[in-house]
Amino acid sequence: MRALSPAEHLGELEDAVDDLLGRYEVADPAVRPGLWRALSEAGFTLLSIPERAGGSGGDLADAAAVLRRCGYAGVRLPLVETLLAAWLCEQVGRAVPEGMSACGVAEAGTATRLAWAGTAADCVLLVHTDGAYSVSPAATVTTAETTLAGEPVGTATAGPGTPTSVRAEELRLRGAVLRAAMLLGAAQRALDLAVQYSGERVQFGKPIRSFQAVGHLLAGCAGQVVATSVALDAALASLSDPGCEPERQEVAALVAVVEATQMAGRLAAATHQVHGAIGFTAEHPLHLSTTALWSWRDDYGNEFEWASRLARIATAHGRDAWDLLAD
């Protein structure tokens, strides 16, 4: 049997995910528990977590491929959060939760605006107390409201747990990189919908895609999507490479997150513009993608924070920042 190339392998994985997702009415919140079980049983929810730690093996590129296709389909499930929780547990040798999990940073014992807190079965917190970090399951969890994307957020508290060298910034950035994969999927879907609609919608006697302004707008969108895709691939490769210096990993991750979060706002605005009024209605699928783009981009810190952090690292290196910006 011929070994698959990495690209072929990812392609097969994506097809398998699409196949599974195609069997669910993803937009309906009622399907979430069943969809989660199916994804979990297929081994799609704990990719990049080693099998010996209770995960499904594979690498970050595999995990990101699943996230991207789920983002494309409009899935609302704690996929990123569960991966983060598992990674955090694995780092400190705790048991990896099997089901849905929330995950975040607790400052002074409390994590607020925590995605899926109170809805996911588990909640793993990186607890920051007295300048030190530890990993701990949440003691109390409450759901407060829903996000723009229609996902629950809540509050969780925890005391100190297993000490760890993982810092808040590292966890947040890792979360943002995984989230970038979902953003990329959501953006690809929004763009596909806009391209399709621009061919169907006739105005002043011709399809709107033949208007230069519409064509150029969509071309600009394609550029944004490609930029995020390239930056994300590089970040995943960098984070997966144990030989890569932590600062290079951080820069590659920041680049991907800055591209993805910028893309999110632009794609949401442009695809709504192409769709006109119809895209503004709840019945049209566009909003499944655009509300995700608007909401997820702020999940672990916003694009301006990430960009500022990147600028500060680069400035500290002066001219030699050039070296950090691609390898």
Add this chain to the structure above:
Amino acid sequence: MRALSPAEHLGELEDAVDDLLGRYEVADPAVRPGLWRALSEAGFTLLSIPERAGGSGGDLADAAAVLRRCGYAGVRLPLVETLLAAWLCEQVGRAVPEGMSACGVAEAGTATRLAWAGTAADCVLLVHTDGAYSVSPAATVTTAETTLAGEPVGTATAGPGTPTSVRAEELRLRGAVLRAAMLLGAAQRALDLAVQYSGERVQFGKPIRSFQAVGHLLAGCAGQVVATSVALDAALASLSDPGCEPERQEVAALVAVVEATQMAGRLAAATHQVHGAIGFTAEHPLHLSTTALWSWRDDYGNEFEWASRLARIATAHGRDAWDLLAD
């Protein structure tokens, strides 16, 4: 004889300036001395300076009308600097220079990158020493280089002179407002050239103005120009109103300067884009406008500084900033 309305009066003034400028090959540096003499003899160089102080009377709107038309025509002369120098001298009761003058702030005795220093006959400095300000003619002046717009800049030094309550920020902001009038003129010219060219230039069988992208680009430019025009009128009215609180005057001036400096970069880029290669050549008149737009926007501080200052004033007022932002 019927009294003229303010708008009619400004219209006549503008026509007179255009008439004078039309007699000179403005782009040729050799005409500058003669052009200055003609403008000066017509009383156009010291408008808004009271006649008793040696000026030509009139108000800031008159002065700005002259600056705007000179900016339109591509004039390179120290019109703004001379007005600033005259205003500064008038504030402290010094004799107003009759000819071209440079003007700026000397920190620690020296003013660098000072427009027209060494070329203008006079140079009046606002000298900042030991936390206090005074007005003093420059002792030594040297011309160092030319700006993007082809205007000389140099260095000047001065010791303490006549004490004044005018501070560096006030002088710079006043300079920037007057400069905004010239920027507006340069932008109007660049836009007129682009509109004209877009009708003459045929590509793929039709005038390029009939391409949606070109039409929309020019429409966007028109919006920028109108925004600056409206903001500048308001700033001039505010600065001319002795009953207006200084903070309101500062805000109105900042708004105009932020609009003008932002407009400058956008108009330069867009009008060059419309012109294509021809606008990139020294023989085409476009660069007279665009090099002015690029250069003048930074003359008294750049758009980001002004915008930051506006934000800080507004933030200090919280919600009530709403009140400051139009009256």
Add this chain to the structure above:
Amino acid sequence: MSAPMSLRGHRLADTASLRAEVREFVATELAERRWSARCDAWLLGWDPGFSQRLAARGWVGMAIPQEYGGRAAGALARFVVTEELLAAGAPVAAHWIADRQSAPQLLRFGTEQQRRLFLPEIAAGRMYTALGLSEPDSGSDLASVRTAATRVPGGWRVTGRKVWTSGAAHAHLLTALVRTTPLEPGAPRQAGLTQFIIDFDSPGVQVHPIRLINGEAHFAEVVLDDVFVADDRVLGTVGDGWRQVTAELAYERSGPERVLTTAPLLLAFLRDAARTGIAEPAALGRCLARLSTLRRITASVAVELAAGRTPELAAALAKDLGTRFEGEVAEVVRQCRTDPGGDEVNRLLREAILQSPGFTLRGGTTEILRGVIAKGMGLR
């Protein structure tokens, strides 16, 4: 290119005491917790009680002559009241279209009977109207009207569908653009259209709410199934509907509501920022400068309109700049906040983002507006 340059600033200073009165009224309403500020309140904030309290202060129907129950206040006074209410995010939606569009139309085109019947009720903040312009698939091409009327004794029978009608669920009257002369091949599509005033209670009128991405339903589809409209409910002249509606678009393209939709967010942010500081001041400063400029432009346009002029090009410029500004506010707040922000900022931010796709749609898309501008500049 000279026309849009002719705008001159109009000073608003003389209206300071009126502004203070409105502000005090708003503060009292907020203190009594009668409503919360909303972005896009002229669309989202439907509150008949508020409309009537406002009318009791004389702040509805300010453009209506006193003989029809209005205040005949000047254009600047009306502008100031509108600005203050929008900046506060006050719930002005119920009376909005009646006050802003139907009343001027009735004054220009209505019969004396129609004026006496409707205007006093509008000025009292009790009668609300909706506009029936867009149809399925018409998009920006408003002349593609397919809703048609046939002549019957004493009036007309109207059949067709109108979409994107805001306020249809609660309004009393629908002003609908209807084809009254069948379209002949080759004839201009703008001919043969007529405006009708249709009572929402008429037999044959059905309202189907359109749920938006924010989960709310401020727009509706209005189905007209053989609805009888009496001759005395024709608005203006039969066959002259296109011209009447086009005149109306000048109103729709120019007001402070094209600039201030997200002002409640910006002002709430400034209130918090006085305490928390700001991350990227230049971005905030540019946004504030543009707000100031747009306020001046919309004030100028209001004065021009009140003087009987139609600054169509300036109005289109104002709206092109204004609606983009409205969308930028949310991004600037996201960019400038240094912490997750107070609850009200977050609530308004979410509202601003969810409403943002609508900003550039209503009253002409960016494409259409820039087309108007390009045409006005002599480019087309």
Add this chain to the structure above:
Amino acid sequence: MSAPMSLRGHRLADTASLRAEVREFVATELAERRWSARCDAWLLGWDPGFSQRLAARGWVGMAIPQEYGGRAAGALARFVVTEELLAAGAPVAAHWIADRQSAPQLLRFGTEQQRRLFLPEIAAGRMYTALGLSEPDSGSDLASVRTAATRVPGGWRVTGRKVWTSGAAHAHLLTALVRTTPLEPGAPRQAGLTQFIIDFDSPGVQVHPIRLINGEAHFAEVVLDDVFVADDRVLGTVGDGWRQVTAELAYERSGPERVLTTAPLLLAFLRDAARTGIAEPAALGRCLARLSTLRRITASVAVELAAGRTPELAAALAKDLGTRFEGEVAEVVRQCRTDPGGDEVNRLLREAILQSPGFTLRGGTTEILRGVIAKGMGLR
């Protein structure tokens, strides 16, 4: 929409030692004050001495096989050398077009005699070429060629005018696109075009420099007045010129020179900023992220091209994003500097601003590129 997504990152890490070598060479040159960094150095930095020193290190003609005097280095090695030289603002203009465009064309379409004659000289950094594509009024419409050739014994006689030919004042050879079959009404304009290699010393060739807004003259108009071109100077196939040139555009739309034109400014600013700080970090960070991404995209495109594929859509995307990035650098530096800036930053900033109108013009305007992208996405 799948094609542009197929780009995968190519790791450049394996080329670290080559990168270090180039950087050391550049540092030595700068220490010896042989040149100063320039923005847009591949257009502005004409320095035959530098080209020859570079060639002596084996860094010219890296894509040329060894049998023709080249190094046959891999695409990534060449990419790395190019990146480092552009980032340093090194004066690479003299050999640029010969190395980047003429050599690949000679390898693809040239005769063995042409290859043996020209390629070793190009690889030695001694032979420079220019491209004759644009004509007066042709603008983005390259197929509107009016320069025409007539058959004569042993060759052709060419008459016409080419404009916007960079390096024409000093180059040795002009590769000109010429109409060799008169245009029949209704026939496609792309047919009947041929590429000729014309010696600038040929009788009848005149070069008129075009002075630009920066006062320099890097472009010229080339007038061809009954110039004889021998048959052995036809490049490729008679009548096949359009296809050959179009293939060339893929090279012209994709390289690091579409991204790094203003990198010397950005890097000089970062050097100063390490000391002075930055005013608006988010703006700088977005700019740096985009630089990183564009470096990866251009690397991928280089590898694809070297593998014989023509990622035309990806290349157009890279250039559309890249040229806009080049223009943004100047604005970001203006925005982020906290003081007037060091002398080198100011000099480079001025250069970047004055060159900026050219960034989106050359090798296809933004309009043309977005058209290519839209077409590639199936929109046209």
